[in-house]
Amino acid sequence: MSGLAFREPTGGELAKLERMLVAARVFGSGAEMRSAIGGEPWRIRTTDIGEVAVLSRWRDHLPVLAIDALWCVTGAIPAAVQTLRELGWSVGLSDVVSPPVPVEETGPYEAAGMRAQTVVATFALTPLGAMHTARHVPGLKIRRARKGDVPVVLRIDAACFDLFWRYDRRHLERFCDTGRLALAEVDGMAVGYTLCTVDADDGLLGRLCVVPGMRRRHIGSALLAEAVSFVGRAGGSRITLTTQVDNQPSQALYRSASFSDTGRRYAFLRFGAERGR
Numbered sequence: 001m002s003g004l005a006f007r008e009p010t011g012g013e014l015a016k017l018e019r020m021l022v023a024a025r026v027f028g029s030g031a032e033m034r035s036a037i038g039g040e041p042w043r044i045r046t047t048d049i050g051e052v053a054v055l056s057r058w059r060d061h062l063p064v065l066a067i068d069a070l071w072c073v074t075g076a077i078p079a080a081v082q083t084l085r086e087l088g089w090s091v092g093l094s095d096v097v098s099p100p101v102p103v104e105e106t107g108p109y110e111a112a113g114m115r116a117q118t119v120v121a122t123f124a125l126t127p128l129g130a131m132h133t134a135r136h137v138p139g140l141k142i143r144r145a146r147k148g149d150v151p152v153v154l155r156i157d158a159a160c161f162d163l164f165w166r167y168d169r170r171h172l173e174r175f176c177d178t179g180r181l182a183l184a185e186v187d188g189m190a191v192g193y194t195l196c197t198v199d200a201d202d203g204l205l206g207r208l209c210v211v212p213g214m215r216r217r218h219i220g221s222a223l224l225a226e227a228v229s230f231v232g233r234a235g236g237s238r239i240t241l242t243t244q245v246d247n248q249p250s251q252a253l254y255r256s257a258s259f260s261d262t263g264r265r266y267a268f269l270r271f272g273a274e275r276g277r
């Protein structure tokens with residue numbers, strides 16, 4: 001399979017891409033985009049006919065290239081993925097993870113040799129007022145987390161998620177600027193957190209977790225209620241989230257809080273690091 005002729009965009013192309021990528025919410029602002037490619041120019045690739053790929057390091061602790069966004073005709077996806085895989089190798093990243101792909105549309109990625117590693121379900125709550133009131137949890141306080149809290153949030157995250165999904169410091173520090181992290185503490189001890197963003201009407205719950213030793217005490221429900229209330233205060237009228245299709249505890253929690261399954265399923269595909277170069 002021959003690849004696509006991806007290359008670094010010219011200055012003029014970059015100016016146009018900046019508008020497009022900010023409008024598509026791939027970057028929060030032009031400044032963010034320029035800072036991203038400042039040290040890592042490979043992060044935006046284009047071709048002479050306008051195909052575009054936006055890339056990043058998936059996590060600092062893993063040699064995985066993330067395809068954050070890919071614009072090309074469906075038939076060109078296998079060739080694009082092959083070229084991007086080689087680009088990843090050239091910067092020391094031995095595996096690739098796809099963007100979230102609707103499960104009905106994974107064929108072109110599979111044709112490139114990738115396999116679904118995780119499938120997520122999308123849940124939503126509309127209107128926000130439909131959520132049940134969370135029970136009172138003695139000693140629980142939920143407050144906004146700041147950059148100084150990142151080491152604590154990192155520890156909670158590592159206790160709750162496997163190596164592939166857990167965040168690194170870089171991501172969490174960025175979320176302090178681009179989203180809202182809320183930390184749950186019981187009698188002063190940090191036990192869980194949420195990450196939320198609000199874009200016009202739409203709230204997105206990107207993370208919700210409670211450390212293993214403190215589960216089934218309604219702390220997750222309280223964090224969820226607080227996140228929903230934050231989205232409402234920030235002007236959102238609905239909230240969506242994704243969770244792994246086999247994550248029974250989280251789905252039970254979301255259903256108990258009146259979220260409904262939208263039926264939409266997305267796959268994250270990988271080659272598998274062991275099949276790297």
Ligand SMILES: CC(C)(COP(=O)(O)OP(=O)(O)OC[C@H]1O[C@@H](n2cnc3c(N)ncnc32)[C@H](O)[C@@H]1OP(=O)(O)O)[C@@H](O)C(=O)NCCC(=O)NCCS
Nearest residue numbers: 208209210215216217218219220221243249250252253256
């Ligand atoms: C999902 C998670 C946040 C739940 O937190 P929690 O504090 O244990 O949840 P709560 O105590 O508020 O549970 C509220 C309700 O959800 C349901 N629920 C929660 N965990 C459940 C489980 N393991 N099995 C069945 N139902 C469960 C129950 O209905 C529960 O009410 P009940 O205890 O009165 O029966 C926690 O298990 C977790 O952090 N998991 C790992 C990270 C994760 O998967 N996050 C979500 C996806 S991003």
